[in-house]
Amino acid sequence: MNPTAVRTQVRRAWAIAKKDIRIYYFKGPVLIFGIFMPVFLFLAFYLGGRQLPLAFLLSGLMGMTLFFTSTAVSPAIFPWEGQAKTLERLAACPVTIEAIVLGDMIASVLFGIGVTAVTLLIALGLGLVLQHGTVLGFAVLLAACCFSALGTLLAVPPTNVPSNIMMLSSLLKFPLVFISGIFVPLEQLPAWGKALAVCSPLTYFADLVRYSFMGAHYFPVPVDIAALAAFTLLFTAVAMRLHRRSLPRRM
């Protein structure tokens, strides 16, 4: 066995992911935050009298759910583990920092997909018709990877106080929801809003979800997919690089 081989490190990252799911994801508050927050935002806009079509809002609800669940816990895992000194244990084990980050990402991806599947069932139950299932499946997987990578990127500041990271995370996440065409169609955004929307990965996922349910889209599907893939690679590479620098400062 070569412990430095990529396959070996991926297997060890999977062990870290299983640990994360057991410890951090199967907790009431996390599940509640992941499901209730998007539902409340959805209801606020649905009942707000703006007369947006239900299909549009349900698609947005799916987008939000995946975004919030995939970034709900991953930013706080490093600070939690730093505080509990378990990060020191991981750092002394034969796993690379990249494997630790990948493990956190895998857990986040699975959690995001799991909760989003529940939202999908709700949407289908409310009568929404899925027109492009394969595109939706691929989009959910890709976006889950992208948002999870963003979550681990948010964990980079070397603080072991989870609330600091969560505050930073919320400061970034909430504005993104409002500029990504979730509640206001991209077509209705002003020019500056459209310019900001292009910078948000959530925009492309929301566009793909709308295409999957309504057949309508703002960007061509390949552009949405390419943009999500590019954001995923960028966030992952930057997160791994920066965690390499910040990890020793947490000890």
Added chain:
Amino acid sequence: MSKVIEVANMTKVFGTITAVDDVSFDVREREIFGFLGPNGAGKTTTTRMLTGVIPMDGGSARIFGHDIGKDPVLAKQRFGVVPETTNAYVDLTAWQNLMLMGELYGVDRTRAEQRARDLLETLGLYERRDQKVQGYSKGMKQRLILAMALLHEPELLFLDEPTSGLDVQSSRMILSMLRALNAEGTTIFLTTHNMEEANRLCDRVGIIRDGRIVAIDALEKLKAAIDRLHRIEVSFDGEIPADELASLDGIAGVDRTGDKWQITADNPDKAIRSLVSFSGRHGAPILSLHTLAPSLDDAFLRLTGEERP
């Protein structure tokens, strides 16, 4: 004997403080090496650099020939760590913690289960294996940490104050396990400020003070080197002439305390022989005789500059 740990000019700086300053030493295969020093001397920082937890700012450390800075995974695969703070996952059970270690070290599942069972039984935790660690006492957590460090059968074990603050039962269990592991061939790097522990376990000790190594040697040599003059405490059955006692071969000075004579000897062997013949000549049998060589405590306090007034 081959070298398991080779440290050359290792340095660590935190801001304006040099926590570890140009430290160099080796640890040989199958030995128990004690790393001693007062609080804040740099013991834990040294251990953290050796185990790849924090990077060093200068110098190098090789573990089984692997540079811990350049090939950390290869080096870490071969050692286990018992850190200063117990750091098992408290939301997992003991069994889940051990299985996690098995996966992180690439131990086959069947072997990992067998090792976990054996270790938990040996350390008296098997009955509590399915309980979450948050309900464990400090001693139980420390025993579990040791089990986690040993699951992959490491050839080298780093321990940072493993018995600090533990109850006697846990402390004895851990020390006896360390002796057994060493007898089976495991090299042990033990950080401690417990002199008694170091005295009982270690083949060699290194003493660090203010980030610098001040001595490295075998315990007895270190003790002998610290004080060339040994002390002998002797009592005789009957009165003896003090001036003649002071002039005996090998004796540098005498002092009487009650019915005992405190003798300073530059050559303890010669002094004891002189005392025996002196006793015979004066018809005053020796009732008791103790050689009071400097203890590790004395050596430690002298070398770390913390000698009691």
